[in-house]
Amino acid sequence: MIAKPPEERIGGVEAFDQIVLYGSRGHSQMIWQVLQGIWQGRAQLRAVIDDLENGFDHPALGVPVISGGERLLRFADVPVLLSMGDGALRARIAARLAAEGAVLASALHRRPESIAPDAQIGAGCILNPATLISPNVTLGAGVQVLAAAIGHDVTIGAYSTLAYGAVVNGHVEMGRQVSIGAGAIINNGRPGRPLRIGDGAVIGAGAVVMRDVAAGARMVGNPAMTTRDWARMQALVRRAR
Template sequence: MVPTLVVFGAGGLAREAAMVARRLGHEAAAFVDRAPGPAIHDIPVMTEAEAARRHPGADAVIAVGDHALRRRLAAVAADLGFACPALIDPTTVTGPGVGFADGVLVLPGAVFTVDVAVGAHVLVNPGVTIAHDVAIGAFASLSPGVHVAGNVAIGEDAFLGIGASVANGRPGRPLTIGAGAFVAAGATVTAEVAPGLRVAGVPARPLPSKDLQP
């Protein structure tokens, strides 16, 4: 039987998640939004309650970019009885010791070499490369083309902008990007980033201005 998938979200990432689902042979049966709306790519848009009524026992993917909303919707999906197995595009390259927790969404063209732990509901956009001995905390977001070298630890809810790079740590002493940190587009991280800190540039430095918003 073709697995049925409910896609939480109705924006660009949700459409991308539905694409991955199709590529895996799943049936993307619904997009979930605050209110019903016109079908998207022939997939109906409905509320979470309606999705739970129509598709009991289906799997779900939380396909929203904002990590805080992703957390909230993951709890909603669990309350409604949806399981969120990892949704990994078939082009993904993985080696030994690579593990994905529930809810992980990996879009096409990502590489995880060896010994990489990807936490719950982490978002991995197209063309991300992750080298050996990397841990990625729950609900972190890796934008398209992020590159992470070996021996790196990325905290929960961290955001790495498009094209950001992270230099290597050392065995047993990972370069750490703290929980909730924000790494701007194109930045190169060469040293630890404290939890909640916002950095930009090459090499990455703290953003001086509070008016820089994600």
């Protein structure tokens, strides 16, 4: 068996009374707004981490903005929630946090009408309360699902991101750090022959994926095609006018 990298072996918790948020920009603030509906005031935000700009109080969240190094000094035992939208960035920071002995916070409602009881959910996942997780679903570490629907028999690799309104139908295998845009649809695979999306692929907003997607591919349109093929098609259309 191939050993998982550190960012996928990091520990996680779902119950806590205080938290540090990694990320201070717009996406992180949106995530924090979502979390208020999940935690209902049960978790206190202690600080926000920003490695580029820090040393002041966050104007919207009202807590100190600190560096990752300061976290070790002040909040080493407080769970960390990775709130950035970039999955590759989340993975890199998680690897560093794992080396520091940190624990990732997860944010999700485990309501049976929303999340199947047999769903396997990795450390540090964030699931919007409007998310639907069907039976026999596995989410790797650090996955963000923002009000998306995931069908049965689906595997989603670590540090992937599903934007608002995305739909992943049944029998799909998704690699690590995949990004699914708002309103995108991933069509059904079949038992024994799942539809596969490779590591690091990007599926654009509103795209409809009907077949396997290669690792690192950038897909747009309905039916989804690579951005290169899309540009070629647009050029043909312009010449035909």
